[in-house]
Amino acid sequence: MASRLYQWIDHRLKLKPLEQTLLNEPIPGGASWNYVFGSATLFLFGLQALTGMFLMIYYVPATDHAYDTVQYIQQEVWGGWFVRGLHHWGASAVMVAIGLHMLQVFFDGAYKRPRELMWVVGVLLLAIMLGFGFTGYLLPWDQNAYWATQVGINMVGSVPFIGDFLVKLLRGGETLGALTISRFFAIHVAFLPAIIVFGIMLHLFILRRVGPAGPHDEARAKSGSETFYPRQVFMDAVVMLVVFGIVSLLAYSVEFPLADRADPSDHTFIPVPEWYFLFFYQLLKYAPGQLGPLATWLLPTLFFIGLLLLPFVDRNPERHPSSRPIVLGTGLGFLVVVFGLLSISLRDLYAVPKRDPSVVRGIALVQQLNCQTCHRIHGEGANLAPDLSFVANRRPDRNWHLQHFKDPQSVSPGSFMPKFPLNDQQLNDLTNYMLTLKSG
Amino acid sequence: MEDGLSTPVGTRRSFFVKTTVFISSLIGISLAVPLIGYVIAPAFQRRNKDWVSLGKTDLLPVNEPRSLDYTMTEKDGWQESQTTKGVWAVKRPDGQVTVFSPICPHLGCGYRWDQQDRLFKCPCHGSIYDLEGTVKAGPAPRPLDTLPSKIENGELLVQYEEFKSGLAKKVEL
Numbered sequence: 077m078a079s080r081l082y083q084w085i086d087h088r089l090k091l092k093p094l095e096q097t098l099l100n101e102p103i104p105g106g107a108s109w110n111y112v113f114g115s116a117t118l119f120l121f122g123l124q125a126l127t128g129m130f131l132m133i134y135y136v137p138a139t140d141h142a143y144d145t146v147q148y149i150q151q152e153v154w155g156g157w158f159v160r161g162l163h164h165w166g167a168s169a170v171m172v173a174i175g176l177h178m179l180q181v182f183f184d185g186a187y188k189r190p191r192e193l194m195w196v197v198g199v200l201l202l203a204i205m206l207g208f209g210f211t212g213y214l215l216p217w218d219q220n221a222y223w224a225t226q227v228g229i230n231m232v233g234s235v236p237f238i239g240d241f242l243v244k245l246l247r248g249g250e251t252l253g254a255l256t257i258s259r260f261f262a263i264h265v266a267f268l269p270a271i272i273v274f275g276i277m278l279h280l281f282i283l284r285r286v287g288p289a290g291p292h293d294e295a296r297a298k299s300g301s302e303t304f305y306p307r308q309v310f311m312d313a314v315v316m317l318v319v320f321g322i323v324s325l326l327a328y329s330v331e332f333p334l335a336d337r338a339d340p341s342d343h344t345f346i347p348v349p350e351w352y353f354l355f356f357y358q359l360l361k362y363a364p365g366q367l368g369p370l371a372t373w374l375l376p377t378l379f380f381i382g383l384l385l386l387p388f389v390d391r392n393p394e395r396h397p398s399s400r401p402i403v404l405g406t407g408l409g410f411l412v413v414v415f416g417l418l419s420i421s422l423r424d425l426y427a428v429p430k431r432d433p434s435v436v437r438g439i440a441l442v443q444q445l446n447c448q449t450c451h452r453i454h455g456e457g458a459n460l461a462p463d464l465s466f467v468a469n470r471r472p473d474r475n476w477h478l479q480h481f482k483d484p485q486s487v488s489p490g491s492f493m494p495k496f497p498l499n500d501q502q503l504n505d506l507t508n509y510m511l512t513l514k515s516g
Numbered sequence: 517m518e519d520g521l522s523t524p525v526g527t528r529r530s531f532f533v534k535t536t537v538f539i540s541s542l543i544g545i546s547l548a549v550p551l552i553g554y555v556i557a558p559a560f561q562r563r564n565k566d567w568v569s570l571g572k573t574d575l576l577p578v579n580e581p582r583s584l585d586y587t588m589t590e591k592d593g594w595q596e597s598q599t600t601k602g603v604w605a606v607k608r609p610d611g612q613v614t615v616f617s618p619i620c621p622h623l624g625c626g627y628r629w630d631q632q633d634r635l636f637k638c639p640c641h642g643s644i645y646d647l648e649g650t651v652k653a654g655p656a657p658r659p660l661d662t663l664p665s666k667i668e669n670g671e672l673l674v675q676y677e678e679f680k681s682g683l684a685k686k687v688e689l
Contacts, residue, residue, distance in 0.1 A: 106522050123547075130551050134594070141594070148594035154557035155550040302523040306532035313539040320543050 097284075099305035104290030105297045107308035110184070111288065113177035115312035116319050118276065120170040123323070124208075127163040128265065135215070137261035139254050142217035143337045150334060161327025167209060169323050171352040174202055182407055185395030186289035192387035194282040197275060199383045204272045209350060211264040214257060222338035223347035225260075226252055234369035252340070292395040348425060355414045358421035437502075438509025445496055453513065461493065468514035477507040558593070567666070567673040570615075574670060576607040579647060581629045581636070583618075586676055601676060603663060604629070604636070606647060615674050616649055617661040624681040627660075636660065657684045 086092055103111070134153055136145045149156035178198070181187055187195035214225040229252065233243040248255030290297045302308075339345075349357050356376070363371035390403050397404055442448065448457030453464045471477065476487060481503050484493035498506070524532060570584040583602040590599050604616040616636075620627045625640035635652060636645040644653040649660030664675040678689045 126547070126551070130554055133555060136594075144594045152594075153554060155554040158550050159554050300522045306529055306536065307524055310532035310536045313536045317539045317543060320546070324546065 099303065101304040102301040103288055103304055103308055104301045105299060106302045107311055109311055110180055111308065112312050112315040113173060113180050116315050117170060117173040117177050119316040120166055120173050120319060123166045124163060124170060127159050127166060130159050131163055132265060137215065137257050139217060139257055142215060142257060146216040147334055158327055161332060162323060164332045165323045165326040167212065169319060170205060174205060183397055183404065184289065184292045185400065187387045188393060188395060190286050191289060194279060194286065195387050196384055197279045197282060199380065201272065201275050201279060203380060204268055204275060208264060208268055211260040213350065214260045215264065216334055217257060217338045218335040219338055219345045220335045220347055223345050224349050227347060231372040234372040354421040355417035358417040432508060434505045434508045435512055438505040441502055441506050442509065464513055466513060466515045468511045474507060474511065477510050478503055481506055565675045567675055570605065570672045570674055572670050573607060573613055573667055573672050576605060576613065578607050578609055581606045586674060588676055603674060605672065613665060613667065613672055615663045615665040617663055617679065620656065621658050621661055621679065621681055622656040657682060658686060661686055
């Protein structure tokens with residue numbers, strides 16, 4: 077049935093030659109798992125486009141509705157949390173895929189003549205992808221979105237001479253607000269997609285005109301070739317399935333809850349950028365005062381200029397890694413710095429202050445015994461019995477607490493606190509927790 | 517050296533082709549199910565109906581229709597809004613109260629109570645109903661629609677519903 081329909085269309089549109097061109101492209105040295113990263117990136121881009129379109133069905137890009145609509149998607153729409161999860165984790169995955177794709181091209185020397193233009197377009201595609209990440213981050217309009225975008229925009233403001241203008245241009249005025257979310261939304265869902273589709277087509281067009289680079293090993297490259305279809309297509313499909321499986325599993329199992337609604341007056345909130353910006357975030361901590369502005373705009377600019385110029389600076393035609401020690405050394409050095417900064421940043425972020433396990437059990441007991449139906453602790457709970465926020469200041473004596481928990485009336489006559497049946501460990505845990513409740 | 521020299525052929529080739537088709541279908545279906553559900557879910561959602569108090573029944577005169585304000589919090593997707601509808605309540609001599617939807621069952625206009633003729637009259641197409649809601653004249657296909665109501669502790673509780681207009685039978689929207 078399907079093949080008869082295809083024949084009917086082919087008869088009229090002459091699809092066969094097109095099909096041959098698309099599928100029978102020769103791959104020097106044969107199909108390889110090394111070549112799957114570009115397809116994986118393209119697949120993830122498609123996934124982002126698809127889930128993004130579906131998110132737009134419920135999303136409203138306005139400061140007074142954006143948060144509600146994202147929360148609605150997250151909590152009330154059937155499957156909404158999953159679609160949003162796919163888009164969120166897909167964004168991370170696409171960055172990983174681009175990174176691996178670039179590394180493969182870099183280490184294989186596939187950016188060299190005659191493929192310089194393919195590399196240049198690829199670098200521009202990376203910049204556009206980062207633009208997607210930056211503009212998309214603001215859209216949920218929660219605290220993280222608002223404050224991380226503030227920081228991002230202020231970094232643009234460090235560009236000399238035109239910085240102030242660029243900031244106003246990005247915000248759509250003096251403040252980050254209604255006009256900012258509108259233009260970020262338009263850029264995210266209309267302008268960037270239009271540009272990137274053209275860029276991807278150009279990238280693929282150049283690939284087809286120049287042909288794939290094949291292995292860096294001359295002997296293997298000359299050993300023969302095979303067509304793109306079916307083995308390379310099969311490998312690409314397997315990788316797409318794996319990638320899709322990972323993204324779905326993350327979307328399914330790791331919740332990505334909204335922070336509180338954006339509150340421009342709350343200056344206590346500490347925003348954290350997406351992980352793919354974290355190494356840069358960490359780097360900025362080391363840039364001392366006057367060098368700060370240089371780190372915020374000069375380094376990224378130099379990075380992109382360096383990437384764009386790479387195939388023109390590195391004109392050594394040799395592709396084998398062992399014959400390119402300087403370029404590969406520089407690349408490896410860059411990776412070590414990036415991952416070093418990333419790991420320091422992650423360690424700082426997730427460093428949980430260590431707590432006495434007994435105190436942790438004590439806190440759990442307070443929840444379990446519903447102490448806060450009467451007592452208030454740091455603003456939580458009723459105000460029927462004494463506030464315990466700083467109880468250790470008033471009652472620093474350990475034995476008093478132990479005795480009091482065993483038999484409240486014995487040390488506090490007339491108290492209406494009930495006797496709770498507690499074992500010795502529980503008595504200890506609760507007392508240890510009480511003794512941590514002090515000011516200063 | 518010819519292009520495509522080591523291209524797989526025969527059963528090996530068909531294994532790659534079949535697996536590729538299988539994987540594509542798997543990804544396609546795994547995406548289609550949540551995405552389609554995500555889009556069509558609101559089409560299956562029922563309006564939530566709450567019992568809303570319209571006040572004490574003591575205050576209603578017997579056999580005199582009164583337009584009472586029915587204020588409901590309506591969830592319209594992610595928006596919550598309060599809307600007020602005027603429903604017609606008629607207290608019977610036995611103390612029971614009939615509550616009529618304010619919408620004419622003919623084509624959905626709002627009808628009025630004519631105190632002189634003691635009839636409900638729809639200004640749009642001239643349907644006329646008596647105090648019981650029975651059609652007395654005009655094109656209306658069915659009597660006035662009654663709304664679910666009950667009296668608890670002297671208070672009149674009503675659920676707001678809407679019905680398809682133009683049908684002989686009362687069909688909820």
